[in-house]
Amino acid sequence: MSKVIVHALYDDDDKLRDGARRVRELGYGINEVFSPFPVHGIDKIMGLNRTRISICCFIYGCTGFSLALWMMSYMLIYDWPIDIGGKPNFSIYHNIPSWIPVLFESTVFCAAHGMAITFLLRSWLFPGVSPKNPDPRTTDDHFLMLTTAYSEQDVNALVGAANATGAVEVKQVASNDSHH
Amino acid sequence: MHQDSIIREPLLLGKKTYHQVTEDIARPVEGKANKYWWALFFLAVIAWLWGIGCMAYTVGRGIGTWNLNRTINWGWDITNFVWWIGIGHAGTLISAVLCLFRQRWRLTINRSAEAMTIFAVMCAAIFPVLHMGRPWLAYFVFPLPNQFGSLWANFNSPLLWDVFAISTYFSVSIVFWYLGLIPDFAMIRDRAKTKSRKILYTLFSFGWSGRAKDWQRFEEVTIVLAGICTPLVFSVHSIVSSDFATGVVRGWHSTVYPPYFVAGAIFSGMAMVLTLVIIGRKVLDLEEYITIQHIETMNKVMLTMGSVVGIAYFAEFFQAWYSGDPNESFIYLSWNNAKGVYGWAFWALIICNNLLPQVLWHKKIRRNLYITFILSIVINIGMWFERFDIIVTDLYRDYIPSTWTYYSPSWVEVGIFVGTIGMFFTFFLLFARWFPFIAQAELKTTLKATGDLFHNPPRQPKSTDFVADHGTHAAVENVH
Amino acid sequence: MSQYTFTSKSRYTTFGLMAIGVLALAYGAINHDISGTRFWANILLEGLFFTFIALGASFFMALQYVAQAGWSVVVKRMYEALTTFLPFGLLAIFAVVIASAIGGHANSADIVYKWMQSDATDIAKKVPGVFDEMLVKKHLYLNVPFVIIRTIICASLWVYWVRLLRKRSIESDLTGDFLPLHYKNVKTAGLFIIFFGITEQLMAWDWVMAIDVDWHSTLFGWYLFDDMWLTGVIATILLTLHVRRRGLLKEVNENHMHNLGLWMFSLSVLWGYLWFFQFMFYWYTNIPDEVVYFQARIDHYRLPFWIMFCINLLVPLIVLMTRDTKRNPRYLILIGCIIMVTHWIDAYVWVMPGTLGLTPKFGFYEIGILLGFIGLFLYVVLSNLAKVPVSVKNHPYLEESLHHHL
Helix, strand or coil: CCCEEEEEEECCHHHHHHHHHHHHHCCCCCCEEECCCCCCCHHHHHCCCCCCHHHHHHHHHHHHHHHHHHHHHHHHHHHCCCEECCEECCCHHHHHHHHHHHHHHHHHHHHHHHHHHHHHHHCCCCCCCCCCCCCHHHHCCCEEEEEEECCHHHHHHHHHHHHHCCCCEEEEEECCCCCC | CCCCCCCCCCCECCCCCHHHHHHHHHHHHHCCCCHHHHHHHHHHHHHHHHHHHHHHHHHHHCHHHCCCCCCCCCCHHHHHHHHHHHHHHHHHHHHHHHHHCCCHHHHHCHHHHHHHHHHHHHHHHHHHHHHCCCHHHHHHHCCCCHHHCCCCCCCCCHHHHHHHHHHHHHHHHHHHHHHHHHHHHHHHHHCCCCHHHHHHHHHHCCCCCCEHHHHHHHHHHHHHHHHHHHHHHHHHHHHHHHHHHCCCCCCCCCCCHHHHHHHHHHHHHHHHHHHHHHHHHHHCCCCCCCCHHHHHHHHHHHHHHHHHHHHHHHHHHHHHHHCCCCCHHHCCCCHHHHHCCCHHHHHHHHHHHHHHHHHHHCHHHHCCHHHHHHHHHHHHHHHHHHHHHHHHHHHCCCCCHHHCCCCCCCHHHHHHHHHHHHHHHHHHHHHHHHCCCCCHHHHHHCHHHHECCCCCCCCCCCHHHHHHHHHHHHHHHHHC | CCECCCCHHHHHHHHHHHHHHHHHHHHHHHCCCCCCHHHHHHHHHHHHHHHHHHHHHHHHHHHHHHCCCCHHHHHHHHHHHHHCCHHHHHHHHHHHHHHHHHHHHCCCCCCCCHHHCHHHHCCCCCCCCCCCHHHHHHCCCCCHHHHHHHHHHHHHHHHHHHHHHHHHHHHHHHCCCCHHHHHHHHHHHHHHHHHHHHHHHHHHHHHHHHHHCCCCCCCHHHHHHHHHHHHHHHHHHHHHHHHHHCCCCCCCCHHHHHHHHHHHHHHHHHHHHHHHHHHHHHHHHCCHHHHHHHHHHHHHCHHHHHHHHHHHHHHHHHHCCCHHHHCCHHHHHHHHHHHHHHHHHHHHHHHHHHHHCCCCCCCHHHHHHHHHHHHHHHHHHHHHHCCCECCCCCCCCHHHHHCCCC
């Protein structure tokens, strides 16, 4: 028997969670879940790793901070030192209080934009990408869970789990692709 | 699973289901604009065009067309700049700070408040650029090599801090706003009936499909951005206040300025949000989403911020006297100013910002739409006067009596201000028609906790209603 | 089983600490190097520090009512217990004010509040070096009877409202009909916050800013306000973790600690923000009568001044940034204790340069008084904590707090 993708469509997030939990208890993996809003705890049930995007954000922030510090000390101390208002700019120590605002803003600028760009690229989101949700109702009020069945027995188990947890529609889609 | 106490009122009325939320929020985008929308839009565009004319005139003739003089060298321009920047702050407060505080009432107003932030910052940026006199040399503010025609920018100047603060604030606000919009655009895309709408919203939604991993990242990004935006919103108005407070002009040089400006900004911004949503909820038929309870909560925030500002006024007024410096006794908050030729501006500030908002202590008034609407406009006028007083009435009595003077704006200055108001409303009206007005995806996550379909308290809760709780309490104790 | 017991072992420890304090007082009173300004300045320092913890806890308690916060119900007995120190701390401050007034009346310069010296405002004599023309202009506000009246009014109303809030809170737990008492408390808390918002500024100026009487800063009241709030929250965290270690307060889990840790984190950042702008504006303009305050501290109290700033801002900023550390009791205790110590150093830097002059003094007397106050504080707080059950049974938001999840 060729591979079959079981599409289980729910109309409630709690039922989806029950369904996902049931599928995991039966020992199957979950390919994907499409939902109109973040369903709390579904990532843990599916066994997804924690996202490391906030670590990226921290690194981008440190980069922004260092860049700004380097920029200001290069421009105002090494390249062209000027005496402004009796405050000579000849050392970082004497300038640092008035550099704090720009240091802070640069840190935030790089952290926020770096993280947003990383998110968009990792999730492959930008103008021109076509959506991958198989059912348009999953951006409205429906929740779709995709699981893979390799045998008749798998199909029965997965469809049974979906029906038992209150799925409103269960479809079997033949697939040759390793991914959905 | 979160449980709301039964003494809390439901935040969403009308027994909404997930699908009903989708329908209600997509309706303005899919429907046609009514004649009120067109009338307002027309008015706003006219005002904007008039403003563009005045801006062109200013650029062509120079800022001599304004009534600034040697003593009062900042007038309506910087007043309007600070006013608009301040208005923007409530948007970030609602979306970022209240997100960190897990305040669920923010969810039906954060989208429009953020849009307001972005448009307000755009309006604000016009003023310093025009005030440069030669806006085509505006690139001088960027850190460009000396060979480019200017010296390196002076990083010790608060005006340059402003450049960094406002560009960061503007761009980060746009990112925060747009990331939240992506799933909502996807919702409109997936139910689009016409081909053009399908293409447009496919483009806008960046191909969002709502996969679990995307949502996981989305939530993390939202909370981290909220964490970043919270100090950012504090820093922006603090840096704007540094334009004044690092100066040696009496009245400007006051250490309380940063928190005081931030509080004032939230005060005026919240007033502007109220002005906009009181109209928006009616016109877009969203009264079950933006309920009287939302209005009341915003009024409470406004009252709190107004009180913080009031205490800061008190400190300013008192310490000007306490310093014992005769020069200080002429600052914008002083008897000498109250009695002087700008006394009318002083009293306008006190009446609009301190006296009239006191009515908000009454619950009935906080829940009255008409009074709230009028008050929100009054507060915006008051906060405009605050900036006018800080700038003009701290400058007009210079150190040499022969330079003492008076200032009233020219028609060009007024025209530019009116133009920015037109621009603001043009953008906001377009936003209300083309973009989902409420962050529906995020709202749906809390529907079960706050919607009255799921959460229905007894009319007058009594202590005995809580009897059931004891059992749960014991159970929880056993679990731990 | 939700009764905290103040064991005899800890009771004797607090007695021991208090005994050290009394010994230090006696030593200070007979030692001529200490008996004047230094004697009272240390009492003021400890009075301020511990009163601010209690005031911060009081404000936090009132805030939970007006903000309709649900999550904090399970730890409410903790901050309520901290508020019980309020009258004792206020008495210590009041004693310093009275002592200065008596000394100043006798025209002694050996007092904490130098402006109270009678020659400082004597226009007839105009004693050089003592007479201060600025003080004459401020006399309408800064005069001994008025300061004493202000202090009495503010302190007694604070104590009255705070005790009322705590009393009703405990009462409502024992009666079945707790909802009316809760609503009453919401109103009282609102009143307290309004009154506190204004009077806190006045007291910050009178008790602390007036030490360096010719210097003023409009931010100062807010700066101290954040300090109170922060130390109050840290004390709540430490007390909660202590009670949990005794096996009580099982319903407090890492979600509640996360929220408290979040408060510690954000108030520390806010503290750094306020400190920085107050410093930066005066540093930037470099006006002589304004920078004198920072000059004294940077030139002569350099070590405590900079160490205090760096630790108070950077340690919580870096360590508490991640979610995991805010949920981990070990980190919370470590960071809480560190910031508590450095905030004490901050208080030391408020008080000492204006009272003792430019040479920092730190010896057995300072340590003795500090230990004595720690003993008194712990005794008052823990014995009051032991009087009522630490777990709340009846509260409209109890259910929310038990299911709090971040």
